[in-house]
Amino acid sequence: MASVQWHSRSRKYDSEWQASRLEVSAVEFSDYHPLKAITVTDSKSRRGGRKGSTSSSSSSSSSVAPDPLSSMLDGTDPLSLFAAASETPTLPHSVSAGELGRKRKEKEEEVGLDFEPWSSKRGEILSRFTTTEKLSINLFMGSDTSKASSPSSAVSEKVRTRLEELDDLEEGSQRELLNLSQQDYVNRIEELNQSLKEAWGSDQKVKALKIVIQCSKLLSDTSVIQFYPSKFVLITDILDTFGGLVYDRIWSMCADPHPLPESFSADDVNDTAKETCLNWFFKIASIRELVPRLYVEAALLKCNRFLTKCGIQETLQRLTAMIRGIGDPLVAVYARAYLCRVGMEVAPHLKDSLNKNFFDLLASFRQIHGDSVQNQLVLQRVEIPVYLTLYSPAINWILQCVAYRAPEVLLTEMMDRCKKLGNNALLLNSVMWAFRAEFVATRATDFIGMIKDCDEAGFPKHLLFASLGRSLSCADPPESERLSILNEAWKVITKVRSPRDYINCAEIWVEFTCRHFTKREVNTVLADIIKHMTPDRAFEDAYPQLQSVIKKILTYFHDFSMLFSMEKFLPFLDMFQKDSVRVEVCKSIMEVFIKHQQEPTRDPVILNALLHICKTMHDSVNALTLDDEKRSLALLINGFIRMVSFGRDFEQQLSFCVEARATFCNLEPVIIHLIHTVNQLAMETGRVMKGNHSRKTAAFVRACAAYSFITIPSLTNIFSRLNLYLLSGQVALANQCLSQADAFLKAAVSILPEVPRSISIEGKQRSSESFLLDFINNFLSTLLVVPDHPEQGVLYLVRGLLNMVQDYTWEDNSDAKVRVYISALPLLAAMSQESYLYTIPKVDSNETLYGGDPKFIAEINKLCETLIGQVLDHLKSLGRDEEVRRQGSLAFSLFGCLLAHGDLRNNKLNQLAVNLWNLSHKHGICDTRTSVRTLEHIKHQAQQTDMSHFSDMTARLSLQSRA
Numbered sequence: 018m019a020s021v022q023w024h025s026r027s028r029k030y031d032s033e034w035q036a037s038r039l040e041v042s043a044v045e046f047s048d049y050h051p052l053k054a055i056t057v058t059d060s061k062s063r064r065g066g067r068k069g070s071t072s073s074s075s076s077s078s079s080s081v082a083p084d085p086l087s088s089m090l091d092g093t094d095p096l097s098l099f100a101a102a103s104e105t106p107t108l109p110h111s112v113s114a115g116e117l118g119r120k121r122k123e124k125e126e127e128v129g130l131d132f133e134p135w136s137s138k139r140g141e142i143l144s145r146f147t148t149t150e151k152l153s154i155n156l157f158m159g160s161d162t163s164k165a166s167s168p169s170s171a172v173s174e175k176v177r178t179r180l181e182e183l184d185d186l187e188e189g190s191q192r193e194l195l196n197l198s199q200q201d202y203v204n205r206i207e208e209l210n211q212s213l214k215e216a217w218g219s220d221q222k223v224k225a226l227k228i229v230i231q232c233s234k235l236l237s238d239t240s241v242i243q244f245y246p247s248k249f250v251l252i253t254d255i256l257d258t259f260g261g262l263v264y265d266r267i268w269s270m271c272a273d274p275h276p277l278p279e280s281f282s283a284d285d286v287n288d289t290a291k292e293t294c295l296n297w298f299f300k301i302a303s304i305r306e307l308v309p310r311l312y313v314e315a316a317l318l319k320c321n322r323f324l325t326k327c328g329i330q331e332t333l334q335r336l337t338a339m340i341r342g343i344g345d346p347l348v349a350v351y352a353r354a355y356l357c358r359v360g361m362e363v364a365p366h367l368k369d370s371l372n373k374n375f376f377d378l379l380a381s382f383r384q385i386h387g388d389s390v391q392n393q394l395v396l397q398r399v400e401i402p403v404y405l406t407l408y409s410p411a412i413n414w415i416l417q418c419v420a421y422r423a424p425e426v427l428l429t430e431m432m433d434r435c436k437k438l439g440n441n442a443l444l445l446n447s448v449m450w451a452f453r454a455e456f457v458a459t460r461a462t463d464f465i466g467m468i469k470d471c472d473e474a475g476f477p478k479h480l481l482f483a484s485l486g487r488s489l490s491c492a493d494p495p496e497s498e499r500l501s502i503l504n505e506a507w508k509v510i511t512k513v514r515s516p517r518d519y520i521n522c523a524e525i526w527v528e529f530t531c532r533h534f535t536k537r538e539v540n541t542v543l544a545d546i547i548k549h550m551t552p553d554r555a556f557e558d559a560y561p562q563l564q565s566v567i568k569k570i571l572t573y574f575h576d577f578s579m580l581f582s583m584e585k586f587l588p589f590l591d592m593f594q595k596d597s598v599r600v601e602v603c604k605s606i607m608e609v610f611i612k613h614q615q616e617p618t619r620d621p622v623i624l625n626a627l628l629h630i631c632k633t634m635h636d637s638v639n640a641l642t643l644d645d646e647k648r649s650l651a652l653l654i655n656g657f658i659r660m661v662s663f664g665r666d667f668e669q670q671l672s673f674c675v676e677a678r679a680t681f682c683n684l685e686p687v688i689i690h691l692i693h694t695v696n697q698l699a700m701e702t703g704r705v706m707k708g709n710h711s712r713k714t715a716a717f718v719r720a721c722a723a724y725s726f727i728t729i730p731s732l733t734n735i736f737s738r739l740n741l742y743l744l745s746g747q748v749a750l751a752n753q754c755l756s757q758a759d760a761f762l763k764a765a766v767s768i769l770p771e772v773p774r775s776i777s778i779e780g781k782q783r784s785s786e787s788f789l790l791d792f793i794n795n796f797l798s799t800l801l802v803v804p805d806h807p808e809q810g811v812l813y814l815v816r817g818l819l820n821m822v823q824d825y826t827w828e829d830n831s832d833a834k835v836r837v838y839i840s841a842l843p844l845l846a847a848m849s850q851e852s853y854l855y856t857i858p859k860v861d862s863n864e865t866l867y868g869g870d871p872k873f874i875a876e877i878n879k880l881c882e883t884l885i886g887q888v889l890d891h892l893k894s895l896g897r898d899e900e901v902r903r904q905g906s907l908a909f910s911l912f913g914c915l916l917a918h919g920d921l922r923n924n925k926l927n928q929l930a931v932n933l934w935n936l937s938h939k940h941g942i943c944d945t946r947t948s949v950r951t952l953e954h955i956k957h958q959a960q961q962t963d964m965s966h967f968s969d970m971t972a973r974l975s976l977q978s979r980a
Contacts, residue, residue, distance in 0.1 A: 021889070021929060023881040024920035025846040025874075030854050128365045132421055135358055135414070139250050142410050148244040152202040154235065199244065206232070206251045210258060217262050226300060229259045229316070233309035239347060242397055246410050249351045253312075253358075260316035260359075267294050267323055286323045294323045308348065311339055315356050319363045333360055333370035341377060346384040347407060353378060354411035357418045371419050372427070378415060379434055382441060405443045405476055412444065416451030428456050436467065442476030449484040458492035461485065465505050479513045479522045482506045486525035490532075499533045511545055516555035520546070524562040524569075531573035536583050539570065543585040547592065556592040563592060567602055575613040581626040590630075600637045603630045607653040610660070617662030624673075627657050628680065635681045651686035658690060667702050667717055671695065671724065678728060685732055692728055692741050695721045696748045703752045715754065722749045722757040726764070735772050736785075739765055739792050747799055753859050759806055762814055765796065769821040774828060786833050793822070793837055797844045801853060802862050811876045812848075815841070819884075832903055835891045838884040839910050845884075846918035849877045885911070885929075892936070901940045909937035909947075916955070922966045931973045938976065948976055 197205065209228055216224040232252045239245055270290040271277045277285055297317060304310035315336055321328030336356055343349040353374045360370055384390065385405075394404055420428060435444050445467055449457055457464060468481045486506065494502055506526055513519040523546055530542050546566065550556040556563060566589075574580045581587070593599040607630060618624070631654045638647060658677060663669040674691050681687040699721035702714055725745040732738050746761030769789075776785045800814055810816075822837045847854055853864045867873040888911055895904035912933035921927045937943050952974060959967035 021882050021885045022923060022925050023878045023885065024923050024926065025849040025877070025881070026918055026920045028847075028850050028854075030850075030852070128361060128421070132361075133417065138410065138414070142250050143247050146244060146246040146407070146410075148199055148241050150241050150244075151196045152199065152241055152244065153238075154197060154202060154205050199247075202248075203251060206255070210255045213255060213258060214262075225259065225262070226313075229255060229313055230304060230309045232256070233312040234306060236312060236351070237306070237308045237345075237348060239345060239393070240397075242347070242393070242399055242407065243403065245347060245351070246407055249355075249411075253355055256312055256316040256355075259313070260319065263297055263317055264319050267297075267320060271323070281322070283323060283325050283328070290323055294320050307339065307342055308352070311336060311343075311352060312355065315359050318359045322363075329364050330367055330370075333364070333367060334373075337370050337373050337377065340374075341381075344389070346381055346390065349381060350378060350408055350411040350415075354414045357415050361418050361421075365421075368419075368423070371415075375415055375419050375431070376434070378412070379438060379444070382438060382444070402476060408443055409447065412447040413450045416447050420451045420453065425456065428452055432460070432463075442468075442471040442478075442481060445471060446476060446481055446484050449481070449488055452488075454488040454491035457485065457488035458494045461489060461494040461502050462498050465502065477513075477518070478509050479518060482509050483522040483525050486522070486529055490525065490528040493533070496533075503530060503534070503538070507542075507545070511549075513549075516550055516553075517558065519549050520555075520559045520562045523549075524565050527566050528569045528572075531569055536574070536579050539574070540583045540585050543583065543589045547585060547588060550592060557595070560593065560595060560598045563589075564598065564602060564605075568605060571606065571609040575609065577610055577614065577623050577627075578618075578620050581622045587626065587629075596637055600634055603633045604649070604653060606630055607634070607657060611653065611656035614660050617660050619661070619663045619669075624661060628676075631657055632680050635684055635687075638683050647684060648686065651684045651690075654681055654684065654687050655690040658687070658694060665705060667698060670698055671717070671720060674698075674724065678724075682731070685734065685737070688728060688732060689737055689741065692725050692745070695724050696745055699748050699752060715752070718749070718752040718754050719757060722754055722761070726757070726760065729764075735768065736776070736788055736792065738768060739772075742768075743792070743796055743799065750799075750803065750860060751857055755804065755860070758803065759814075762796075762799070762803065763817070766814070766817050766821055769818075770825060772825075774826070784828065786828060786831065790833055790836065793818070794840050797840055801844060801847055802855065802857050802860065804860070804862055804866055811873060812880065815844070815880070819880075832891070832907055835888050835907060836910070838888050839907075839914055841884055842881055842914045843918050845877050845881050849874050902942050905937045905940060905942050908933045909943055912937060913951070916951075921970060927966065927970055931970060934974050945976065952976070 209232055213225050213228045216222075216228065232255045235252055236249060267290050268277065270293060271281075271286050283291075297320065298314070301310060301314045301317065304313065314332070318329060318332060318336075321332050325331075333356070337353075340349055340352050340356070343352060357371055357374055360367060390404075394401065419431070432448065435441065435448060438444065445464075449464060464485055468478055468485070471478060471481065489502070493499075503526070506529075510519065510522050510526060513522060523542070527539075527542060530538050543566075546563075550559060550563070570580070570586075590599075590602065593602050607627070610627065634650045635654065638650065658674075661670075661673055663673070674695050678688060678691055681691075699718045702717050702721075722745060725741065729738050729741050729745070732741070742761045742765035746758045746765070749755075749758035749761060772785055772789050774785060775782045776788070777783075796818065797815075800818075803814060805811060805813060819838070819841060822834055825834070827833050848863060851864070851869055853862055856862050856864075863873070888907070892904055892908055892911075895901070895907075912930055915921065915926065915930045915933070919926050919930070921930055938948065952971065955967050955971050955974070958964050959971060
């Protein structure tokens with residue numbers, strides 16, 4: 018096998034292509050559909066039938082597995098069955114029409130997703146209402162065990178014992194913990210919550226009740242008044258836990274003999290469950306103090322469902338009236354908030370109690386200015402504006418409950434009552450928070466009038482305008498009133514002295530301005546913000562609000578020419594001087610630009626501004642920047658570059674790319690994108706000019722090539738350099754710049770030794786071999802159309818590539834080098850043809866330069882023989898057992914190459930092919946299916962003219978079974 022004489026097979030590509038085309042057959046669409054039911058015809062019963070018929074009534078078709086798609090056409094698919102079933106619903110015989118109506122009504126009365134739950138407010142309250150003062154808490158210190166009673170004890174004695182245990186709690190069996198920090202206080206409350214669960218789990222129900230009572234008592238204490246809202250949140254968590262435990266306990270008692278339905282009535286509850294429920298309410302009624310008795314009973318409000326049909330409604334009315342007995346208005350308003358909360362959870366349709374709580378709240382407002390409250394504030398050194406903010410969470414919640422799906426008439430009535438109270442600022446603020454945005458927006462002018470009449474001493478007007486602005490950001494006021502609304506609001510906002518208060522309010526009204534006005538008004542607002550936030554670098558403490566301003570502007574202004582023409586927009590961006598924040602703002606601007614910029618632009622205003630923004634992002638990259646962040650920034654900058662177009666002013670486009678290369682030199686993905694852009698520019702230039710101004714076109718393409726040739730070496734990724742050298746060489750070749758193409762291809766060959774044996778991909782080391790083979794194969798396909806350099810000799814690029822492959826340090830036990838040699842054979846065979854498979858217009862390939870010169874063909878054959886010899890030597894070296902699979906695979910690859918490209922009429926070459934076939938099948942590890950198909954192909958080729966030598970060859974090729 019060592020002596021080989023290579024001759025390439027003469028190819029006629031056009032005729033081969035015609036012969037390999039698929040036959041086109043007519044299809045009768047009346048008989049064919051891809052989803053039509055498939056049936057199989059028994060050939061024995063249909064001998065006279067048309068070939069390929071798909072219709073049959075033979076019973077043999079029943080044995081064929083059903084087609085999963087065919088059932089879709091007869092209406093039996095699951096969706097059709099579901100639709101049919103939904104048209105004629107069947108109801109259980111036990112459900113009456115009246116019950117269905119009641120269920121539907123209850124469903125409509127449930128709180129929907131449009132109601133903001135208490136859980137979403139909890140975290141904000143805890144973070145807002147804090148204190149550094151020391152707190153105190155009472156901990157129950159009584160016995161954990163109940164007094165033992167004999168089995169013969171009467172029920173009345175058990176009741177008496179439990180009442181004594183409750184008295185024991187109230188008569189001093191507790192210890193007061195003093196000087197607790199806020200975190201210590203929170204930890205103690207959490208411990209009590211856990212103790213409650215543990216006591217309940219160990220069947221110590223009385224202890225659980227004692228814990229709830231002592232926690233509820235804490236809500237009477239306002240000694241650290243600014244912490245009261247957070248205390249309310251923490252303690253009502255315990256009440257909620259207790260209410261759920263009691264309800265679940267009674268529910269479980271109703272499961273015998275059958276579980277209760279969700280929409281049960283008191284008539285469905287058994288006597289044992291009712292007695293237990295009553296027992297709990299009797300225990301609660303024995304609590305002496307008003308506040309804990311009120312809270313604990315409210316926590317168990319849902320349990321009234323087990324007793325009577327109207328129990329919840331009656332209890333709500335009674336508890337609403339009880340709250341009037343609480344003297345401290347702050348304690349009273351939070352008690353009403355909790356009652357409204359459990360009322361919305363249990364019976365949201367009972368609106369009367371919600372309204373009554375609100376009206377009682379209005380009636381008690383005068384208490385805020387009473388002597389007892391004023392003395393308390395003086396004692397704790399709390400200013401009245403701070404004190405009034407403590408009411409906001411409770412009043413906001415009550416009003417939210419009242420306003421939920423309320424008719425316009427009720428909301429108007431509440432607004433009128435607020436006016437009668439002298440437009441109390443705190444109440445008015447809560448009204449604007451709680452009422453529907455549409456309601457507030459249509460009456461925005463009326464609300465502004467009410468705000469003007471408010472006393473600013475207790476509640477600043479800018480907070481009222483902030484609340485109004487939140488509503489107007491969700492709903493639009495009448496168009497004729499918008500300008501006056503903005504002017505009235507900004508008159509107040511611009512006079513706010515505190516930068517923090519100013520920006521909190523201004524940020525809200527920016528959205529209203531952007532939604533309804535032009536860049537002139539927005540520019541005025543930005544100028545005012547700059548004026549207020551620049552002194553003493555106040556902007557450093559307001560980056561979140563300033564970022565929000567930018568995002569709102571970008572939401573409504575997508576015309577970047579208009580945006581950057583605002584006089585104050587870029588100066589506004591200059592206030593972001595913290596690096597991380599500035600980069601985030603720049604990223605948000607670029608994201609909007611890429612998303613909404615529909616057409617490429619050459620507007621100098623846009624380009625200069627965005628270049629500045631992209632440079633800011635680029636300059637933030639350093640040695641500590643994560644790869645993901647680099648990729649994110651590069652994607653945004655590339656998106657900008659992609660949208661820059663100077664039309665047919667190609668020189669200006671190239672100048673922009675030169676500037677961009679200098680600006681973004683630290684982001685390799687951007688440099689790679691710029692090289693691709695320049696290559697596209699070169700191709701576009703050649704396509705548009707097409708012979709016109711040919712000298713100018715060639716000069717420009719050479720300038721593009723110079724750009725790429727200078728830039729590619731700066732890349733660190735070796736495969737990026739290789740692929741870009743190849744791409745740039747192809748572009749230069751397509752534009753008849755032969756010397757530039759030659760330089761690119763030689764540069765690619767020269768850096769092949771630099772390819773490492775492993776590369777990092779997404780943080781993992783992988784072998785580079787497969788990537789290198791892919792590149793070399795692409796490179797070989799390009800070399801077919803590259804003409805030889807007149808001073809470099811025949812096939813100098815092919816020889817240079819193969820020499821590099823020969824000298825490269827491949828992996829141990831690797832066949833990659835030999836596979837490159839096998840891949841080079843089809844190239845050399847294609848080069849020996851009279852007409853090449855593909856050429857480049859206006860570029861003379863070697864077929865033209867050499868014109869089939871025998872010396873050129875001899876050089877090709879000699880190189881092919883050398884390569885085959887190298888492959889055969891490698892095959893001989895693969896003789897060990899563990900190497901036979903590699904040997905068989907390589908032998909079959911070389912056989913396929915000889916079959917496709919070699920002239921097998923040559924006896925030695927023919928015999929070599931037979932030997933390779935036998936070697937690949939020697940150990941029975943060759944893919945049988947591939948072998949069979951290859952034999953069929955050879956037999957088919959043998960039937961063609963001048964292919965008779967394949968017949969003799971076929972007779973010597975045999976298939977061997979697997980060992």
